[in-house]
Amino acid sequence: NAGVTQTPKFQVLKTGQSMTLQCAQDMNHEYMSWYRQDPGMGLRLIHYSVGAGITDQGEVPNGYNVSRSTTEDFPLRLLSAAPSQTSVYFCASSLHLTGNTIYFGEGSWLTVV
Amino acid sequence: AQSVTQLGSHVSVSEGALVLLRCNYSSSVPPYLFWYVQYPNQGLQLLLKYTSAATLVKGINGFEAEFKKSETSFHLTKPSAHMSDAAEYFCAVLNRDDKIIFGKGTRLHILP
Numbered sequence: 001n002a003g004v005t006q007t008p009k010f011q012v013l014k015t016g017q018s019m020t021l022q023c024a025q026d027m028n029h030e031y032m033s034w035y036r037q038d039p040g041m042g043l044r045l046i047h048y049s050v051g052a053g054i055t056d057q058g059e060v061p062n063g064y065n066v067s068r069s070t071t072e073d074f075p076l077r078l079l080s081a082a083p084s085q086t087s088v089y090f091c092a093s094s095l096h097l098t099g100n101t102i103y104f105g106e107g108s109w110l111t112v113v
Numbered sequence: 114a115q116s117v118t119q120l121g122s123h124v125s126v127s128e129g130a131l132v133l134l135r136c137n138y139s140s141s142v143p144p145y146l147f148w149y150v151q152y153p154n155q156g157l158q159l160l161l162k163y164t165s166a167a168t169l170v171k172g173i174n175g176f177e178a179e180f181k182k183s184e185t186s187f188h189l190t191k192p193s194a195h196m197s198d199a200a201e202y203f204c205a206v207l208n209r210d211d212k213i214i215f216g217k218g219t220r221l222h223i224l225p
Binding site: 004033035040041042043044045048058059090092101102104105106107 | 119122147154155156157158159162203212213214215216217218
């Protein structure tokens with residue numbers, strides 16, 4: 001059981017470049033989400049999805065785009081990378097949201113120079 | 114909107130001493146509350162969760178938390194700290210908009 005798999009683990013981007021962080025889960029979870037973690041800020045929700053074809057914005061959605069074409073995959077796209085997007089990104093999933101355990105991926109370290 | 118506040122960004126306790134990490138929530142309805150732990154360079158792991166079944170919730174690794182509605186608190190405790198407990202701990206709440214909102218975290222240091 002792979003759980004939540006994120007790729008890549010490390011990435012360096014130049015300002016203005018675009019890229020996609022991949023997230024896949026094999027637990028048939030309905031709920032998936034992306035967080036960014038910055039020192040002293042905790043985890044902040046970027047986007048989330050309650051099922052295939054449904055996405056919504058979190059606390060800090062600007063500069064990011066998501067889609068949910070399948071239950072398994074929830075990619076996060078950086079449209080035009082900025083240094084302020086240097087962060088650690090976590091993908092998470094849950095069977096259903098209410099009261100269920102959320103499983104996290106191992107994180108993706110992104111540096112924008 | 115529902116939110117959580119963690120008091121103390123850093124907490125230090127001696128090995129064998131009581132661990133107390135504080136979390137207060139704001140919510141107008143009974144919330145779902147969680148505590149997660151993050152070890153260096155890893156993702157988050159669930160320690161325990163409150164879903165209104167019982168006010169005292171026991172989790173993994175000897176941790177427990179008590180939901181106190183009158184104080185809007187969900188503090189995390191462990192009777193005797195171990196060196197392996199050194200990590201960052203996050204309190205989180207599920208809000209009405211299907212969003213899990215995390216606190217800013219408390220880094221726990223264990224002194225030998």
